[in-house]
Amino acid sequence: xxxxxxxxxxxxxxxxxxxxxxxxxxxxxxxxxxxxxxxxxxxxxxxxxxxxxxxxxxxxxxxxxxxxxxxxxxxxxxxxxxxxxxxxxxxxxxxxxxxxxxxxxxxxxxxxxxxxxxxxxxxxxxxxxxxxxxxxxxxxxxxxxxxxxxxxxxxxxxxxxxxxxxxxxxxxxxxxxxxxxxxxxxxxxxxxxxxxxxxxxxxxxxxxxxxxxxxxxxxxxxxxxxxxxxxxxxxxxxxxxxxxxxxxxxxxxxxxxxxxxxxxxxxxxxxxxxxxxxxxxxxxxxxxxxxxxxxxxxxxxxxxxxxxxxxxxxxxxxxxxxxxxxxxxxxxxxxxxxxxxxxxxxxxxxxxxxxxxxxxxxxxxxxxxxxxxxxxxxxxxxxxxxxxxxxxxxxxxxxxxxxxxxxxxxxxxxxxxxxxxxxxxxxxxxxxxxxxxxxxxxxxxxxxxxxxxxxxxxxxxxxxxxxxxxxxxxxxxxxxxxxxxxxxxxxxxx
Numbered sequence: 001x002x003x004x005x006x007x008x009x010x011x012x013x014x015x016x017x018x019x020x021x022x023x024x025x026x027x028x029x030x031x032x033x034x035x036x037x038x039x040x041x042x043x044x045x046x047x048x049x050x051x052x053x054x055x056x057x058x059x060x061x062x063x064x065x066x067x068x069x070x071x072x073x074x075x076x077x078x079x080x081x082x083x084x085x086x087x088x089x090x091x092x093x094x095x096x097x098x099x100x101x102x103x104x105x106x107x108x109x110x111x112x113x114x115x116x117x118x119x120x121x122x123x124x125x126x127x128x129x130x131x132x133x134x135x136x137x138x139x140x141x142x143x144x145x146x147x148x149x150x151x152x153x154x155x156x157x158x159x160x161x162x163x164x165x166x167x168x169x170x171x172x173x174x175x176x177x178x179x180x181x182x183x184x185x186x187x188x189x190x191x192x193x194x195x196x197x198x199x200x201x202x203x204x205x206x207x208x209x210x211x212x213x214x215x216x217x218x219x220x221x222x223x224x225x226x227x228x229x230x231x232x233x234x235x236x237x238x239x240x241x242x243x244x245x246x247x248x249x250x251x252x253x254x255x256x257x258x259x260x261x262x263x264x265x266x267x268x269x270x271x272x273x274x275x276x277x278x279x280x281x282x283x284x285x286x287x288x289x290x291x292x293x294x295x296x297x298x299x300x301x302x303x304x305x306x307x308x309x310x311x312x313x314x315x316x317x318x319x320x321x322x323x324x325x326x327x328x329x330x331x332x333x334x335x336x337x338x339x340x341x342x343x344x345x346x347x348x349x350x351x352x353x354x355x356x357x358x359x360x361x362x363x364x365x366x367x368x369x370x371x372x373x374x375x376x377x378x379x380x381x382x383x384x385x386x387x388x389x390x391x392x393x394x395x396x397x398x399x400x401x402x403x404x405x406x407x408x409x410x411x412x413x414x415x416x417x418x419x420x421x422x423x424x425x426x427x428x429x430x431x432x433x434x435x436x437x438x439x440x441x442x443x444x445x446x447x448x449x450x451x452x453x454x455x456x457x458x459x460x461x462x463x464x465x466x467x468x469x470x471x472x473x474x475x476x477x478x479x480x481x482x483x484x485x486x487x488x489x490x491x492x493x494x
Contacts, residue, residue: 073145162409211240281314313370324351338415396426
């Protein structure tokens with residue numbers, strides 16, 4: 001397996017759930033926001049109000065910048081309609097089918113003026129677009145462009161995409177069954193999911209997807225690439241796949257199917273050490289994890305390895321509940337800070353922590369983000385686990401999902417989160433206690449964690465054999481010391 005720095009941009013993310021909003025634009029600050037009227041961009045106005053009310057960083061709510069972003073979102077459809085978007089000094093010029101609209105950007109000094117200006121622009125586009133019977137999605141284009149200006153984690157989801165996101169949060173969706181990432185701007189397969197259309201046509205880890213239905217993927221965001229590959233069960237998607245050693249990309253026509261995501265898997269490695277892989281945090285992840293841990297405990301394991309590699313996160317509530325399984329009641333897991341009062345929240349362990357006595361190693365890499373970083377960060381700060389692998393992605397923000405009036409949705413950054421020790425890891429990541437790189441196809445991180453846990457259990461048993469498993473002697477500090485000692489003698493590591 002290949003892990004490391006290249007996967008640093010490899011995340012596709014899902015997250016929380018809430019709602020709020022506010023904003024406008026026109027001629028003077030005294031103008032009232034336009035009312036919702038048939039044909040007017042009501043969803044755009046709704047999104048703008050949400051952004052103004054709930055976006056975490058008020059310094060980024062510059063009405064001129066947001067308008068330019070919205071206009072740039074229109075540019076592709078403008079060109080298809082024979083129009084153009086240009087800037088002349090402080091003026092933005094929108095041209096369509098022989099007609100021109102000039103917008104003086106410095107005059108837009110408030111969100112009210114921003115909304116009014118966009119409504120006028122939208123009326124202009126609707127009036128002069130080609131009447132070929134096909135609806136041009138000016139409103140959605142503008143929302144996507146505006147939201148893209150805010151940050152790369154916020155996104156607008158049209159109704160079909162929003163529905164798919166909701167299905168995925170529940171653990172199933174229509175697609176081909178791959179986990180993807182970005183490597184140097186290219187869409188790369190991180191892992192094909194067993195038993196899905198992807199594995200049936202032979203897609204493999206490391207394959208690069210260069211086109212989706214004939215459209216180049218270079219420059220796409222992960223969300224855009226995912227959206228193009230998702231679709232109704234039974235429909236087809238054509239991928240152009242480049243493989244190492246191949247001269248030309250191979251074209252594969254794949255029939256989409258219902259993909260059920262199994263977020264948790266477990267096994268016993270050698271009769272003594274349990275292995276728990278958590279791939280994401282969806283609605284049932286905590287229940288699946290608890291059941292898997294119960295099965296491992298019945299097999300009399302003495303130590304545990306929790307694998308959070310390439311886990312992009314998911315529901316904040318589920319990441320906290322998974323933490324609860326390994327923590328004493330009342331301990332702080334994570335806290336969030338945002339502009340809106342209900343985004344300022346402290347999450348504490350409220351379970352019985354029935355697996356807190358197991359010596360624990362947590363595996364992370366550059367594909368571990370968001371919810372997986374919350375778990376790793378909390379267990380590291382509270383000395384409940386030794387973290388092994390490579391530095392995590394570094395996503396320290398919280399996204400809230402806002403359902404919109406037409407069935408679409410908005411994922412908006414509304415807060416930042418902090419580990420129990422007050423660390424915000426956004427752009428920084430979680431640094432492992434023991435750094436181990438994978439190379440080639442060998443999973444050196446897992447074999448190293450296994451070897452360190454075996455040695456730690458042996459040391460603990462030699463020191464106090466009468467205490468049995470769960471001895472306090474085998475804590476995270478002891479495991480880290482054992483691991484660092486073994487790493488200093490590489491021949492002792494498998």
